[in-house]
Amino acid sequence: MSRLFTPTQVGPYRLSHRIVMAPLTRMRSDPGDIPSDLMVKYYTQRASDGGLIVSEATPVSIRGYGYAGAPGIYSDTQIAGWQRVTDAVHANGGRIFLQLWHVGRQSHVDLQPNGEAPVAPSAIAAEGHAYTKRGEAPFSMPRALELREIPGIIEEFRSGAERALRAGFDGVEIHGANGYLPDQFLQDGTNERTDEYGGPIENRARFLLEVTQAAISVWGSDRVGVRISPSGTYGSMSDSNPPATFGYVTTELDRLGIAYLHVVEPRIKGTEEISHGQAPIATQHLRPKFSRTLIAAGGFAPASAEAIVTSGDADLVAFGRHFISNPDLPERLRRGLPLSRYDRSTFYGGDARGYTDYPTADLASAA
Ligand SMILES: Cc1cc2nc3c(=O)[nH]c(=O)nc-3n(C[C@H](O)[C@H](O)[C@H](O)COP(=O)(O)O)c2cc1C
Incomplete structure (x- = not known):
């Protein structure tokens, strides 16, 4: 019997x-960064009875933007758009958490208010590209946040969490992974601050923990999750002692009583597989330090997903790329059906092609 298809609990929610x-991130929102009709269709297709969806990363402020076309949760006008998404997921019996996002230095001046520099813990640029309205552009040099600005950013996460509540989500996930702002504070390769947000890990973790507490103040601890990517190198990230950094963060998040910890394995660099065949080491390392639900992500196939939930190193497994091309992924795994291949060229931006036109297994076999 498959353990992937046994019930489990995430916070107050029973999943089947x-x-x-x-x-x-698929970058198909309407002007105003409002969720589009196409997005409603896409999430409807992927909602399953008793299944959990984590939404695409959603900026909590204009400064938190790095990908033109991403939907926002920084203004009240975006709430109604999201409500259509959450209603559709609930109508199919699913649950959906909103991922709260601030890209920090992974942005470009063209995406920032008045063409200002993006913000970061320290003025160190990342290698890579932001997605502006005119196409890809190298990340701009960021400026270091003043100490007095930090409470304002934490407040942006709190108000984003509050709007998510009003939009009918089941919870929120803090995007603490993949080299975005909370991760930039955590890892010492991007944080050279000498105030209480830099230096020892107790200080570097402060930003992520305060953001998490802000979300908890809106939702309660059992409907807040956090995503981290220990040893992740996406966004030019590095840390001198990842086991100590992420071990500390995990222990503290456990103390806060969050619903789940979502761990991206370092064999994945953002969206690319860099270490084929490497076992899920991060999840295994952190499991003893976290007492509630643990979600593993990054490079899982049906067999390795089954193996990790059977071993107990993770309680659930998140799939990214396979979910893009297989809207009925849980059903396919349950029936042992083959998976459709994804088309990388349509990942970011565009229209229905490569977004809502991947067929379910039944339609594919009828074609
Ligand atoms: C097109 C694309 C967009 C992504 N956007 C996000 C995002 O918004 N937030 C996030 O935490 N991870 C994002 N990721 C990373 C995935 O959530 C996942 O960790 C990664 O794809 C590895 O899992 P997989 O091997 O199952 O695809 C993205 C990945 C892809 C391919």
Whole structure:
């Protein structure tokens, strides 16, 4: 019997299977960064009875933007758009958490108010590209946040969490992974601050923990999750002692009583597989330090997903790329059906092609 298809609990929610749709930025919102009709269709297709979806990363402020076309949660006008998404997921019996996002230095001046520099813990640029309205552009040099600005950013996360509540979500996930702002504070390769947000890990973790507490103040601890990517190198990230950094963070998040910890394995660099065949080491390392639900992500196939939930190193497994091309992924895994291949060229931006036109297994076999 497959353990992936045994019930489990995430916070107050009982799920009927352990396959999570990973957060996936697809950049298909309407002007005003409002969720579009196409997005409603896309999430409807991927909602399953008793299954959990984590929404695409959603900026909590204009400064938190790095990908033109991503939907926002920084203004009240975006709430009604999201409500259509959450209603559709609930109508199919699913649950959906909103991923709260601030890209920090992974942005470009063209995306920032008045063409200002993006903000970061320290003025150190990342290598890579932001997605502006005119196409890809190298990340701009960021400026270091003043100490007095930090409470304002934490407040942006809190108000984003509050709007998510008003939009009918079941909870929120803090995007603490993949080299975005909370991760930039955590890892010492991007944080050279000498105030209480830099230096020892107790200080570097402060920003993520305060953001998490802000979300908890809105939702209660059992409907807040946090995503981290220990040893992740996406966004030019590095840390001198990842086991100590992420061990500390995990222990503290456990103390806060959050619903789940979502761990991206370092064999994945953002969206690319860099270490084929490497076992899920981060999840295994952190499991003893976290007492509630643990979600593993990054490079899982049906067999390795089954193996990790059977071993107990994770309670659920999030799939990213396979969920893009297999809207009925849980059903396919349950029936042992083959998976459709994804088309990388349509991942970011565009229209229905490569977004809502992947067929379910039944339609594919009828074609
Ligand atoms: C197109 C695309 C967009 C992504 N967007 C996000 C995102 O918004 N937030 C996030 O935490 N991870 C994001 N990721 C990473 C995935 O959630 C996941 O960790 C990664 O794809 C590895 O899982 P997989 O091997 O199952 O695809 C994205 C990945 C892809 C391919």
